[in-house]
Amino acid sequence: xxxxxxxxxxxxxxxxxxxxxxxxxxxxxxxxxxxxxxxxxxxxxxxxxxxxxxxxxxxxxxxxxxxxxxxxxxxxxxxxxxxxxxxxxxxxxxxxxxxxxxxxxxxxxxxxxxxxxxxxxxxxxxxxxxxxxxxxxxxxxxxxxxxxxxxxxxxxxxxxxxxxxxxxxxxxxxxxxxxxxxxxxxxxxxxxxxxxxxxxxxxxxxxxxxxxxxxxxxxxxxxxxxxxxxxxxxxxxxxxxxxxxxxxxxxxxxxxxxxxxxxxxxxxxxxxxxxxxxxxxxxxxxxxxxxxxxxxxxxxxxxxxxxxxxxxxxxxxxxxxxxxxxxxxxxxxxxxxxxxxxxxxxxxxxxxxxxxxxxxxxxxxxxxxxxxxxxxxxxxxxxxxxxxxxxxxxx
Ligand SMILES: NC(=O)NCCC(=O)O
Numbered sequence: 001x002x003x004x005x006x007x008x009x010x011x012x013x014x015x016x017x018x019x020x021x022x023x024x025x026x027x028x029x030x031x032x033x034x035x036x037x038x039x040x041x042x043x044x045x046x047x048x049x050x051x052x053x054x055x056x057x058x059x060x061x062x063x064x065x066x067x068x069x070x071x072x073x074x075x076x077x078x079x080x081x082x083x084x085x086x087x088x089x090x091x092x093x094x095x096x097x098x099x100x101x102x103x104x105x106x107x108x109x110x111x112x113x114x115x116x117x118x119x120x121x122x123x124x125x126x127x128x129x130x131x132x133x134x135x136x137x138x139x140x141x142x143x144x145x146x147x148x149x150x151x152x153x154x155x156x157x158x159x160x161x162x163x164x165x166x167x168x169x170x171x172x173x174x175x176x177x178x179x180x181x182x183x184x185x186x187x188x189x190x191x192x193x194x195x196x197x198x199x200x201x202x203x204x205x206x207x208x209x210x211x212x213x214x215x216x217x218x219x220x221x222x223x224x225x226x227x228x229x230x231x232x233x234x235x236x237x238x239x240x241x242x243x244x245x246x247x248x249x250x251x252x253x254x255x256x257x258x259x260x261x262x263x264x265x266x267x268x269x270x271x272x273x274x275x276x277x278x279x280x281x282x283x284x285x286x287x288x289x290x291x292x293x294x295x296x297x298x299x300x301x302x303x304x305x306x307x308x309x310x311x312x313x314x315x316x317x318x319x320x321x322x323x324x325x326x327x328x329x330x331x332x333x334x335x336x337x338x339x340x341x342x343x344x345x346x347x348x349x350x351x352x353x354x355x356x357x358x359x360x361x362x363x364x365x366x367x368x369x370x371x372x373x374x375x376x377x378x379x380x381x382x383x384x385x386x387x388x389x390x391x392x393x394x395x
Pocket of ligand 1: 127208213240241242243265266267268271272
């Protein structure tokens with residue numbers, strides 16, 4: 001197998017390990033890398049067939065992590081099925097804006113329908129799921145025309161009807177236009193409750209200024225803090241894409257009681273792939289909650305060339321978005337990732353009781369010394385702060 005770095009020819013790390021290692025060695029390598037085994041959930045042949053027969057077929061994987069949690073004497077299990085959807089944009093980036101949005105809605109509507117057949121309770125889509133990830137271009141037009149109201153926009157209405165039809169919580173990350181406040185633009189995840197009502201929204205806290213991710217050209221740093229949304233299927237939060245590099249961003253969602261934190265993303269192989277499998281997973285471990293990474297797939301090409309400000313030739317695409325969406329449990333166990341190259345739906349059944357069980361076992365929140373760090377940080381942000389460095393005194 002000869003593979004170019006970040007290329008589309010590698011289906012997934014797991015499939016490569018499975019194909020090339022002897023089965024006994026594979027089992028042991030898988031245990032060391034991924035933790036306790038997760039069981040495959042049965043998928044009815046008719047459901048599996050429907051994933052293949054869609055206009056754009058998609059990978060369908062379903063696992064149960066529920067058995068990782070111990071059966072408690074004082075609480076009933078709190079089983080929840082999480083769905084993560086990763087997709088490539090179906091139309092060329094220069095197709096009319098509304099046609100692109102409609103084509104994406106149609107594709108995702110079918111995937112949500114499959115998720116519903118598999119009993120999914122909460123589904124999350126990738127960052128800015130209704131549009132190409134055009135922030136590399138630094139052009140305003142037509143990309144800002146993809147922005148919509150979080151409360152009343154076409155996409156929110158679309159999700160509301162799906163949520164109601166399937167009794168499903170939907171996390172819908174969009175480019176938000178706040179029409180009420182001077183048409184301000186934000187990168188926002190809208191949370192739609194299982195009754196179809198908008199429960200609230202969270203705006204991306206940290207904006208990348210790396211590689212072609214020129215997102216500060218388009219929207220502002222979020223002003224919604226670290227909200228946790230109490231749904232019928234657990235307390236959920238959203239750490240949008242680049243926020244995954246900031247451990248304190250993950251931490252604050254835990255402080256507010258999150259049991260599942262979604263990380264809807266758009267990131268490319270050459271930039272971040274070695275970090276991808278680590279960051280959301282570390283967050284689940286450090287914060288005793290489930291974390292869910294969702295990344296888009298494919299290569300999106302734009303009409304006009306842009307440069308990356310690094311002296312290299314101008315180009316028309318970002319590189320390959322490598323998918324690889326996955327779920328990590330609070331004990332660090334994780335599912336295999338979805339494909340690096342195909343659309344996919346990952347269904348994972350979890351028992352939310354595991355969050356408390358891991359807190360009881362490891363005691364991370366209890367031993368965290370939040371008071372110490374709060375004091376130290378309050379000092380460290382002062383302009384006259386002197387870093388606490390001990391140096392050998394000159395003789
Ligand atoms: N969309 C986004 O924040 N991407 C930044 C690149 C990365 O964090 O890997």
